[in-house]
Every structure is written in C-alpha cells, then in structure tokens.
Amino acid sequence: MALIDSLTRVTRVGSGQARGWTNLSSRVFRGLIVLAVATIGGTIVGSALAQEAGGGVALDCPEGDLVYQLTHDIIEDAPGGPSTSEAGLNGFANRTYPGLQQSVAITRGVSAEAHNGAPTEEFRLDDDGDGQPGAIAHVVRNGDSWVLSSFVACNSLLERFSQGGQW
Amino acid sequence: MRTRLSFMGSMCFVASLVAAWAVSAQAHSGADWYPAKWPSADRVVNWRFVEPFPSGGGWRERVRNGASEWNSVSGSTMSFKNDTPDYASFSGTTCSSTAQKNAMHWGTIDGAGGIAAAEIHCTFLDANGPPGSNTTIHDFQLKWDSAENYYTGTDSPGSNQLDVWSIAAHEFGHATGRGATFGGVLTNGGDGHGHFLNSNDTLCPSGSNRHTMCQSYILGSKMFRSLETHDKDAFQDAY
Numbered sequence: 197m198a199l200i201d202s203l204t205r206v207t208r209v210g211s212g213q214a215r216g217w218t219n220l221s222s223r224v225f226r227g228l229i230v231l232a233v234a235t236i237g238g239t240i241v242g243s244a245l246a247q248e249a250g251g252g253v254a255l256d257c258p259e260g261d262l263v264y265q266l267t268h269d270i271i272e273d274a275p276g277g278p279s280t281s282e283a284g285l286n287g288f289a290n291r292t293y294p295g296l297q298q299s300v301a302i303t304r305g306v307s308a309e310a311h312n313g314a315p316t317e318e319f320r321l322d323d324d325g326d327g328q329p330g331a332i333a334h335v336v337r338n339g340d341s342w343v344l345s346s347f348v349a350c351n352s353l354l355e356r357f358s359q360g361g362q363w
Numbered sequence: 364m365r366t367r368l369s370f371m372g373s374m375c376f377v378a379s380l381v382a383a384w385a386v387s388a389q390a391h392s393g394a395d396w397y398p399a400k401w402p403s404a405d406r407v408v409n410w411r412f413v414e415p416f417p418s419g420g421g422w423r424e425r426v427r428n429g430a431s432e433w434n435s436v437s438g439s440t441m442s443f444k445n446d447t448p449d450y451a452s453f454s455g456t457t458c459s460s461t462a463q464k465n466a467m468h469w470g471t472i473d474g475a476g477g478i479a480a481a482e483i484h485c486t487f488l489d490a491n492g493p494p495g496s497n498t499t500i501h502d503f504q505l506k507w508d509s510a511e512n513y514y515t516g517t518d519s520p521g522s523n524q525l526d527v528w529s530i531a532a533h534e535f536g537h538a539t540g541r542g543a544t545f546g547g548v549l550t551n552g553g554d555g556h557g558h559f560l561n562s563n564d565t566l567c568p569s570g571s572n573r574h575t576m577c578q579s580y581i582l583g584s585k586m587f588r589s590l591e592t593h594d595k596d597a598f599q600d601a602y
Contacts, residue, residue: 268480
C-alpha cells in the first residue's frame, strides 16, 4: 500500500516533467564502471557496477518508472563465451529483448580496468535520441570471453521489447 | 626504556586506528549499502519458488537456509517468508506487474560455466527525492542456472561445486536491498553494488570468516553460509 501511495504522489508531483532526468541530472551521478571481481582461478565472481568520481551518466526514465537492475554472478574464466564485448552484449540482448538493439542508439561508454585488471566495457542504449540512455549495460572480460555482468534499465523501455525474450 | 615503550604503544594505537578506519571504510553505514529498501509498512518479504524449481534433493531446504541467515539477525525489522504455492512460470525480463511478486526461478541462463546465477531488483524511481528517500523496492527475482554443478547438502561441497546454501545466503543479501540502485546511482559502499571488496583482507579473507557479501564466492567453499559482523551491521542499520 505504501508503494501505491508513493507512486500516486510522485506521478502527481512530477506531472509537469516529461522525464525524470530533469531532476536527476542535478544530482551526483557517478561514472559507471564495471568491476570484474575475479580473485583467483576457480571462483565465482560477482561482477558489479561501481562508482567512479567525476563524469558519468544516469538513466533517463519517465516519472514514476521502475528501474530494472540485473546482476550476473559469473564463474571465472569459464571458456567458450563470446570473444568480444559487443558479442557479449548482443548475446544477451538478442536472447532477452528481441528488437531492442535495432531500436536504440548504442554508444560505447567508459572502458575501465577493474581493480583486479579485468577489462570492462560500458554500453549506453538511448531509446529516444536525447543523448541520455534508457539502459546501461556492462560487459566484463572473463578469461577469453566477454560476459554481461550487469544491466540497468528503465522498466518502461524493457516492456516494449520483452515479448518473446528469455531471461 | 619507558619512553620507548610509550612510543611503541602510541604507534600501536595509531596503527589500530588506521586498521579500524580501513575496516570502517569498507563497512560503511546502512545507507551506504541500502539506497533503496523494502517499504516500511510491510517488511515481511514473501517470496515463492517458480515452477519448475527442483523440489527434491535438498534444494529448497538449502535455499531457505540462505534466507534464514538474514532472518536470524537480531533486531531487524525485515525478514523473508517462503510462501506457497509455487508461482507458475513467468518471465523475469521486466519488473513484475505486481508489487512484491518476489520469486525464485530455475532454468537455463547460458549453460554450464559463464553465468551461474542472476539477481534482479526492481526499484521505484522517485525522481523528486534523493537516493534512499522515498525509494522502495518493488520486487526481486532470483534465477539459478540449471546447467551448473551445485551442492545441496549440509556438509562440504566438492571442489568444483557451488554450495547452494552459500549462494542463497549471498543472493538473499542482495534481496534485502543491499546494492539496489537509485536510477543508476550506486552504493557508496564497497564495489558500488553491495559487495565488500575482495581486496579487503580483513572482511574477505580466504579463510572461514569471509563475509557473505564479499565479491567472490570461492568455488567449493561454504564460507558464505553464515553472516559475519559487517554483513549484519549494515543490515541492522538499514532495518
């Protein structure tokens, strides 16, 4: 019940704004990088987004939207996965959100070396051409392959492309 | 001699302060780890298995063991409750249309290796409030990759097995809200997603007292089963 009340209130308060980004942009949104969380061989790594001081990007969601945040726990150095970060993103997107990639502008965001040295790539998916992403994906190199480690998106965007997709 | 001892004592004191700071820098407060939380009106978080989640072999008992670790933290106002009956299979590709339709899924993610488990938070985006304020968790979804090699017993897993109890305890930690984002803003604590950094040898040693919410689960181990001091502290502070 509390959630419903809150949704109602925010929808009303925010009715004059087309996008939540208007207010969100005034906050301290940090750069997003992926930390590959490898330690030693034979471990599961919990890959994750992490904050980085300065710069960054925020989701551009409508007022009152839900934010979908997916995190994968990855078995380190498991062989046989996609050989590029783009392929890692493609594999996830094609399986889970058919048609998404054909309907958004995808730009490469920050690339980073995680603290353990594993390279990571960020991809920003802009669905309305305003330069602000409706989704952000992070792909981490895991041995010889690249695996999607996290995916944060406006739920309203995902609902347009989830038909026929598989988690 | 006395002066030297006093000097050494001071150095030890300073060193202890530095060590304490290093730990606290990793530990942080509840707000650092929980930018979004379950609604205050109802913090008994009901969840269900989703068909066709395994019903034998100790699977469900071990998953519930993981939830119980959090339920047993003293002084907390939040807990998990395994509700019945199972949900019919549904997709986790979007936030649930029903608030708090929390679920434990089973199925293929990417086959053996690669991704072992996936966890989803859906949080309500209150664009008019700061992170952590009026920001509530809508639902959580967990999925186990059916292709992996799991251990569902209560003894010790094999060296190449994933201990279900341990993984469940870790994932339910996220389901408490630990590491939930606020429109892309991530936790101040640890790696930004609710994990203590592996590089913190105090909280994430390779020994038996490795905190449940450390970044890495060591394959074949059962160290994540029981919550450690800072796992509990942040949870208690948040709830």
